[in-house]
Amino acid sequence: MGAGHAHKLYRDGASPVHALPAHCKIAAVLGFVLVVVATPRTAVWAFALYAVLLAAVAAAARVPAGFLLRRLLIEVPFVAFAVLMPFVAQGPRTHVLGLDLSVGGLWGAWNILAKGTLGVAASVLLAATTELRQLLLGLERLKVPPLLVQIAGFMIRYGDVITDEMRRMRIARLSRGFEARGVRHWGVLAKSAGALFIRSYERGERVHLAMVSRGYTGTMPVLDRTTATRTQWTRAAALPLAALAVCLLGWTL
């Protein structure tokens, strides 16, 4: 717990995007994604404009393109699904490079790829420019139930601890000559998972008792009451408002 709570996705920096309050950024990203999803899929150029907007934000936040693109790989399973779509969808068909494809399916695949990629890119930018603790505080300021935010906070704080515990158990298995190769070894792995559950639950009980002994009654004290100024809200709103303009253009044209 001593090494700071910077998660691997966060890139420390001093850009104007980093300086914005977290709840402004969360609201902006949510608004942006909503606008993107509401855009008609036939307006291909609109999605290009959205990508340009995100690239501008990334440049302002000094997030390198390579980092952003590597994080986009998380989308790969759904890309596979999208690639299948032109082959299975119904409707009029067309021939591209000798393949018999459905027009509706092609549009559907494009729709998923474009909107999904933009959504992932926006989330990655948010996570890369916002500290974890700030992110949780931001969620709380956006009126997410405090208990839920607390649970999420505990999950994030102890996620690394539990993952490390799992890693230690794996090393212990390896050092005793065990190597999981197939279904026959599931019993051992499941026993590890069971042990992990017991350890996690007992750790939860200990954490609870430690907190109670320090005066915890079920709510966390609010330490900083930073509120966003009008300028900060305006800056954060620049992204969704620009996107909204593009979206309206997309509907009218």
Place this chain on the structure above:
Amino acid sequence: MHVPDGFINAPVSAAAGVVAAAAVAVSLRGARRELAGAGTGGGTGADRTAPLAGLVAAFIFAVQMLNFPVAAGTSGHLLGGALAAILVGPYTGVLCVSVVLLMQGVLFADGGLTALGINISDMALTTTVVAYGVFRLLVKVLPRTRRSITVASFAAALLSVPAAAVCFTALYALGGTTDVPIGKVFTAMVGVHVLIGLGEAVITALTVGAVIAVRPDLVHGARDLARPLELRTAPLAGTAPAAAPDQTTADEPTPASAPASTPTPAPAAPRRSTRPLWLAGLAAALLCAGGLSYYASSSPDGLEKVAHDKGLDSKTEAHAAADSPLADYSVKDIADPRLAGGLAGVIGVAATLAVGTGVFVVLRRRKAAATPAADADAPAPAPAEQG
């Protein structure tokens, strides 16, 4: 498989978001109750919820990274909905999986922000609720042993994953952005997820078995199994105070010093009354027999139908009881065929029940006569159902 943005259209996403928000609100309330009763310390629940649910969420998050090798190269991992429901209860389960999904969406960009509602109602709500429902049902029906807990967890996890696939297909049918035929989506999703569910079921059952072997009190679904400590005094008073070898509460020190003046608070307490189960079964059977047969097909038996269609039954002779008042599942002197069928069903249920109960009562009386102290824990006779 997390649904990204743009996969399901906006209205259905918004509706799923409302459902998910309601589910999370309800489970926040329920989790407080569930976690208050857990463990040894008697907290009020409000202050226990956050640390315990948070750590369980961290556990689910971690265990999703545990790879289970299937065959050369490929491997699967646990989804965790069924496991969470069985280990910590349905409300906490929904809550923890939802928090995991929320964090995956916000932090790791896994699953779209606008599709969060869909992901929660699909992967957190459906899996957990289905798994817990199946689990409770099986635990009620099966004998009260550890093995049946394992069997019930297997079945619960097995069904929970295809149920999520069905839920996803339903959402896709409502708001899919591509007109892929629903039949194809359904077959593909359910087909793949039955296989995934099989792996999930094996892992879940093994994991629950591992936990129940060490800390059975931590398994929420097996809480009924824990019987209060039972004092058995030896015939020679004061010499051998044998404590019942119970699984869960065996670590409590038994008041072994005074077996003669045992302050036992009603040892008959753990025996649950079977009356609610019996009444519910009776009601269900009567409903099926009387109500549903009203809507049943007029040729319910597939064999009879085929036989009739193919002319196989032209030579069948009338049954010996063909002119009984209840022949062919309908009452004789009532003109309306549906009403007659329903009435016959009700009468049939009543008769079967009477015979079954009679046999059961006779058997129990004989058993009680043989061993006076026998535990009359035999299950109630399953009420017969026949429409």
